[in-house]
Amino acid sequence: xxxxxxxxxxxxxxxxxxxxxxxxxxxxxxxxxxxxxxxxxxxxxxxxxxxxxxxxxxxxxxxxxxxxxxxxxxxxxxxxxxxxxxxxxxxxxxxxxxxxxxxxxxxxxxxxxxxxxxxxxxxxxxxxxxxxxxxxxxxxxxxxxxxxxxxxxxxxxxxxxxxxxxxxxxxxxxxxxxxxxxxxxxxxxxxxxxxxxxxxxxxxxxxxxxxxxxxxxxxxxxxxxxxxxxxxxxxxxxxxxxxxxxxxxxxxxxxxxxxxxxxxxxxxxxxxxxxxxxxxxxxxxxxxxxxxxxxxxxxxxxxxxxxxxxxxxxxxxxxxxxxxxxxxxxxxxxxxxxxxxxxxxxxxxxxxxxxxxxxxxxxxxxxxx
Ligand code: 5AD
Ligand code: SF4
Numbered sequence: 561x562x563x564x565x566x567x568x569x570x571x572x573x574x575x576x577x578x579x580x581x582x583x584x585x586x587x588x589x590x591x592x593x594x595x596x597x598x599x600x601x602x603x604x605x606x607x608x609x610x611x612x613x614x615x616x617x618x619x620x621x622x623x624x625x626x627x628x629x630x631x632x633x634x635x636x637x638x639x640x641x642x643x644x645x646x647x648x649x650x651x652x653x654x655x656x657x658x659x660x661x662x663x664x665x666x667x668x669x670x671x672x673x674x675x676x677x678x679x680x681x682x683x684x685x686x687x688x689x690x691x692x693x694x695x696x697x698x699x700x701x702x703x704x705x706x707x708x709x710x711x712x713x714x715x716x717x718x719x720x721x722x723x724x725x726x727x728x729x730x731x732x733x734x735x736x737x738x739x740x741x742x743x744x745x746x747x748x749x750x751x752x753x754x755x756x757x758x759x760x761x762x763x764x765x766x767x768x769x770x771x772x773x774x775x776x777x778x779x780x781x782x783x784x785x786x787x788x789x790x791x792x793x794x795x796x797x798x799x800x801x802x803x804x805x806x807x808x809x810x811x812x813x814x815x816x817x818x819x820x821x822x823x824x825x826x827x828x829x830x831x832x833x834x835x836x837x838x839x840x841x842x843x844x845x846x847x848x849x850x851x852x853x854x855x856x857x858x859x860x861x862x863x864x865x866x867x868x869x870x871x872x873x874x875x876x877x878x879x880x881x882x883x884x885x886x887x888x889x890x891x892x893x894x895x896x897x898x899x900x901x902x903x904x905x906x907x908x909x910x911x912x913x914x915x916x917x918x919x920x921x922x923x924x925x926x927x928x929x
Contacts, residue, residue: 566595575603578830582611583787589780593823601819608826608858615834616860618903621910622894623672623703623838624665624887627867627875628653632678634707636730637740638768640802640876641678647804649874652682655691661866661887662695668891671909673700674726674863679707689720696721701909703764708748711755718759723911725756726764728795731771732785733778740771740807753789762912764836766795769824770817772810774799779824787831792912793861794835796825797842800878818847822857829858834913836861845880852897861910862897864890 566574574588584592592604629652632641640648653661662673673695677683683691688706695702703724704717714725729749731737737746756763767782786794798821801810821843829837838861843850851862866887867875873882898905 564594566591566597568597568600571595571597571600572603575600575607578604578827579607582830582833584827584831586777586780586784589783589827590776592827593776593779593820596819601823604826605822605857608829609856611830611833612858612860615829616836616913619860619906619910620855620898620903621672621836621861621906622670622891623674623861623863623910624662624668624670624866624891625674625676625863626653626658626661626665627676627865627871628658629677629680629683630871630875631680631682633681634679634744635742636744637742637806638771638799638802638878640804640878642805645804648876651871651874652680653868653871655687655694657868658691659694659698661868662700663698664887665866666698666700668888669907670864670891671701671907672703672724674703674705676705676726677707685709685713685716689716692717692720692722701911705764708744708752711759714752714755714759714761718761722761723909724762724764724793726766726793726795727753727756728764728766729753729782729785730766730768731774731778732767732781733774736771736774736778739773757789762792762914764793764795765789765791766793766797767824768797768799768842769821770799770812772807779820783824783827783831786828786835790914791832791835792914793838794828794832795838795840796821796828797840798846800842800845800880802876802878814846818843818850818853821846822853825854825859826857836910836912838863841865841881842878845878852901855897855901855903862894864894866890 630641631650635642701723704722705726734746798817801808837859839851839854839859843854
């Protein structure tokens with residue numbers, strides 16, 4: 561990358577500072593990211609693992625995802641669901657179908673259901689609120705990941721019982737953000753984030769690592785912003801080029817990208833202390849052991865996909881994501897991973913540790929479809 565490398569002595573002294581102060585400046589983070597040193601990178605990963613243990617313990621939280629619609633009004637340059645990808649068969653799950661899968665997730669002992677989709681306005685907010693309400697009634701905590709909407713929409717989803725909201729910034733570098741988003745505004749996205757926090761959602765952000773033209777400076781900025789915003793959840797994953805998108809020809813070196821992603825994850829753990837950090841699916845696609853390794857570099861969440869098999873190939877955000885496996889199989893894999901690592905699966909919703917754990921209560925009014 562673009563900077564001078566640290567000497568091993570200097571890298572080591574920054575690791576000591578990280579251990580003692582659990583903080584670094586933006587420039588120091590840039591320096592660590594820029595310096596390739598397998599031995600000291602391993603030390604950084606072990607330090608992140610220790611801080612993970614200190615701040616979030618041995619528990620791993622499982623979140624069952626339902627990707628309920630792959631329609632999207634946006635045209636992000638990196639994403640296979642972008643509206644101009646006319647080769648993609650589109651689907652929308654019916655409310656009853658979504659609730660049936662949510663019930664299955666809860667029956668299998670997973671306390672959180674994540675409802676994720678492209679930005680699909682064919683689900684009016686009232687309908688989404690009904691779905692949230694029904695899923696909460698089953699007894700799950702609910703995370704939404706449906707993109708940008710108005711304050712009133714966010715509020716009625718919160719009032720319907722949704723606990724958490726994921727809205728990734730993807731990159732905090734203003735220029736890069738502009739380059740990869742044809743119809744998104746950097747400040748508007750952050751304004752949505754602010755509204756979500758004010759309403760009371762546990763909020764999540766995140767980034768992609770290895771984007772074209774993305775410099776160490778941009779990644780260091782992401783980490784500092786994660787810390788500044790005090791996000792409850794942060795998803796960090798490698799960018800994987802999709803051939804049917806404008807960024808499809810980019811060819812990152814996958815080993816370097818793996819190490820880089822793990823370094824960003826490890827630094828994020830140490831600086832944000834107790835945020836929930838998933839071992840992302842994209843890391844598992846980049847490398848067979850990617851998710852397991854992430855769980856040893858600061859991650860403490862696994863999100864098995866429960867989207868019905870018939871829809872899975874169509875939720876093709878990036879190549880290699882769909883594996884035609886039932887949620888039960890993915891769950892068994894996740895549980896085996898937890899066991900191998902000697903960690904513990906939680907049996908509670910795994911709310912944010914950044915505030916008093918609270919469950920967004922069910923509204924009193926009974927609702928029906
Ligand atoms: N590679 C990796 N992650 C991607 N996402 C979208 N496209 C890609 C890609 N090509 C992630 C983004 C987005 C979510 C829908 O999926 O982080 O938030
Ligand atoms: Fe749509 Fe999200 Fe993909 Fe952008 S990243 S095209 S908003 S699904």
